[in-house]
Amino acid sequence: MIWLVMILLTAASGVHGQVNAQSSVAPLLRECYTNPELLNRNNLPPTTMPVLIDIIRKIEDDSNVNMDMRQLVASILQTYRQDGIEFHQTDGNLPISSTVLPFAPTFHSFYRHKLLLTRIIPGNLQALPNDVINSPLKCALHHMLSTTVDFRLRGNENSCNTLSQYRALRTFRDVSQHLMKDDVEILDVSSINSVDKNGQMRHYNPKDEIEYTDINDLKSERQVQIQSQCPILEGVVNTKWGAVSAGNVLAGIAGGAQYQTIPVTELARGAIINDQNIQQFVTSTYPTTLSGDLAEAILIQNTERGNPTIFVGTAGNWNSSQAPRFYMLHSQNNVEMTEPEIRGGIDGFVLGNIVNSDSRVSSLKLSQLLDMYYTEMNGVFDQNRRACNRRSLSQEFITNTNLVAETNAFTAALDTNIPLRGTIIGGLQQLVDSAVNNFQSYVTNNLNDVNCELTMNSMRNYRLKTNLYLVVDSSWQYQTIYPAISWLLDNIEVDKFGSSVTLLSAFDGSVIINKTFSLADFHTNYTYSLHQSLRPGVDLESTLTNIKIMMHSELENERTANYVGGNSTVLLFLLNSAVQTNTLVHEQARILNETVPDLRILFATSTNQFDNLWPLVRNLHTDIATISLNSDGTNIPNSMGNVLRVIQQVGRRIINPTCGSTYPPEARSNTMQFDDYVEPGYTNYYSVSPNYFYGGNENRRIRITRSGGGVGSLVICYSRIVSQPSRNITIGSDENAITCETIASSGSFEIGLQNACDGYYTINSCPLMYISVQSNVPSTGTSLSSTCTENACRFPYSMRYQIQINEFGCYSGSSTVGFSVLLLIFSFVINYI
């Protein structure tokens, strides 16, 4: 007896302090439900894995957060996850009180969540600082991690049935093969339309009381009876391998990082279902993931419908193919273990077990672990351990008998913690068997995500590091241009280790959103209201002039910083209006061309404006595209694909920083270098502009040295013809078009640039030097080790090498400056006289 009291006491003290486990919306998260800006999900960044990883990196990089992965994952769950928050309409005609938040954690998922936070993922941890991320990112993270279902009628339910096309897109399959039939009843559309004509989600807004009372008696009815036929599942993030409940993933990792078994008696309140077969403990990786959702499905479905068959795997779709934010379920029923929860459950379970068993993982950051698992090629130290291989991983890691025993035990425990519409007095074993069988068969037969073979066939084996400057014309509809931009940013991988984006106005080239490597920050800033506030009109002359000033100041900054290279730079105009050009515009483009040699200028326009624009670009065949975008975003990959392909072809720069923007002829780089990294199996592409090697110099060269560990060899190739040289390309009969050399585990390779422009009479006619650095690893069975631990390494198995330049010069096309000044004066005279 004393023993029991002791356990109850410890248990009770464990609850204390875990605010997200209490039965009201946690104070830190209330803002997400009261502030109208934050309530509108369209103002928060899209719910995708890259955005989630970006936000986690921000937390990891905060100087006040000094935690390892084990502590951090638990702290993030304790701080930002609160499952089961639901909207509650007040009764009848009562106005909503300004002192009551009409949201509370009352959905079934809250009760398991509470057990996890209080008993299974211990929480006596250092708290995260309040301001570690700003409010929009806090709310975004909260919604990405917290599982709940929003049944409210939105008014756009008549599009429920058209959603399936997005699934087809996501899985790269033919749309026509895959139109799924929804198994939901069709509501009377007229009654839906009369409720909410503008199709907006009905969010609580303290200032909206009047509007709410206007609809008076309709609303409580609706809350109880008319629910959306495609309710929104929250807590879901999109990945290339299906929508995933991220709360399950992180909870599984936390359960594995603090691996333990917990007696059922410590979880149960009062008597558990009388069944002597029940295992007397649960293991932390199970209730946090699979057995947690299975238990919910068993308890809810059995008590509400008395059905001995337990259904799992209710599927759904994003309501947009780009910048996804709303995941709509295909049914209102059986929402306890939906398809995203199954994926998240498997991923969390697998990752939790890897964290618990593989010592290499314990030194990883949480963001790295997620990045390595949700990746195309390399996985968590092993090519098999990545999301595209989910189905085999579930067979490898999940033992059916253990899953049954754990589910049995946790169901019995959860039963005593969750309010139900009935009392289960026996027969639990059959329910558990049904649920586990249906889960296994769902994974085998229905989980048709992109597999590894398809992933490898459709992937790019190089990563971009592009500083992308987007010049946006305000005459685009936000609904049209925003998804296209979002698609582009996803594809150039805007992130801490990849590309950046800067948003400029086509009115005058002014900076609207500062250069950022954070997808989350960009999306938080580029909202509908920001777009509406852009000054209307396109003025290429002042835009190019201001961009030239900005680019020159970047070059000067690079001179100060001795920046030798690593990134490419692309300026992309996205124009909807018809533009005017004249010689003054041409002149600005020419100066940019000559003094910022590595800047590639591209145009994408809604109507064909080739005749006006061709004098402004380097390659008139590729650098001008006509794009036709529609507001549902379905044709974006087709339309923007050409633009993306050109961006991809622009190599990372290698420059002589001493040139700055002025190219003093006497400036010589001595020996300067930078480090770069390549992931196993990937290639990095560089290009060197003749502005750094036009004249002759006997000591001018580039040396590439392998300077870190890692498996396999590095293959260095160079070419003056092929912008992405690699060993297996041969161009026509010219065998010397590409030269390659292999660096084994150590050593270096030199590329001479002594007289590389001999025979070319102008800088512009002398071709660039293209270089590739490829990591060559055996394609299967390679064990990857952790060799790259510095902060610049995205992955622990990235390979470091050094690129060193020697005696680069400065040659500028503007040595013909006398001529261009004349031209300027001439054109001025033409224009103004």
Ligand SMILES: *[C@@H]1O[C@H](CO)[C@@H](O)[C@H](O)[C@H]1NC(C)=O
């Ligand atoms: C998706 O649904 C939400 C909520 O109803 C709505 O605000 C948003 O505009 C929809 N997006 C698209 C592309 O239909």
Ligand SMILES: *[C@@H]1O[C@H](CO)[C@@H](O)[C@H](O)[C@H]1NC(C)=O
């Ligand atoms: C180049 O890109 C890296 C990350 O990809 C970034 O850290 C660095 O600041 C960038 N440099 C410049 C000059 O943009």
Ligand SMILES: *[C@@H]1O[C@H](CO)[C@@H](O)[C@H](O)[C@H]1NC(C)=O
């Ligand atoms: C961009 O950054 C600069 C300083 O780094 C700041 O002064 C400016 O206000 C920022 N602009 C915007 C639009 O955020």
Ligand SMILES: *[C@@H]1O[C@H](CO)[C@@H](O)[C@H](O)[C@H]1NC(C)=O
């Ligand atoms: C985004 O907006 C916030 C606040 O409005 C600002 O502090 C931040 O600097 C902006 N970020 C960028 C990249 O412009």
Ligand SMILES: *[C@@H]1O[C@H](CO)[C@@H](O)[C@H](O)[C@H]1NC(C)=O
């Ligand atoms: C820019 O330079 C390229 C050669 O690199 C040349 O072909 C093109 O005509 C130039 N464009 C402008 C606008 O000066």
Ligand SMILES: *[C@@H]1O[C@H](CO)[C@@H](O)[C@H](O)[C@H]1NC(C)=O
């Ligand atoms: C590239 O060439 C190497 C050696 O010539 C060969 O072993 C390899 O299979 C080739 N790879 C491809 C993708 O063709």
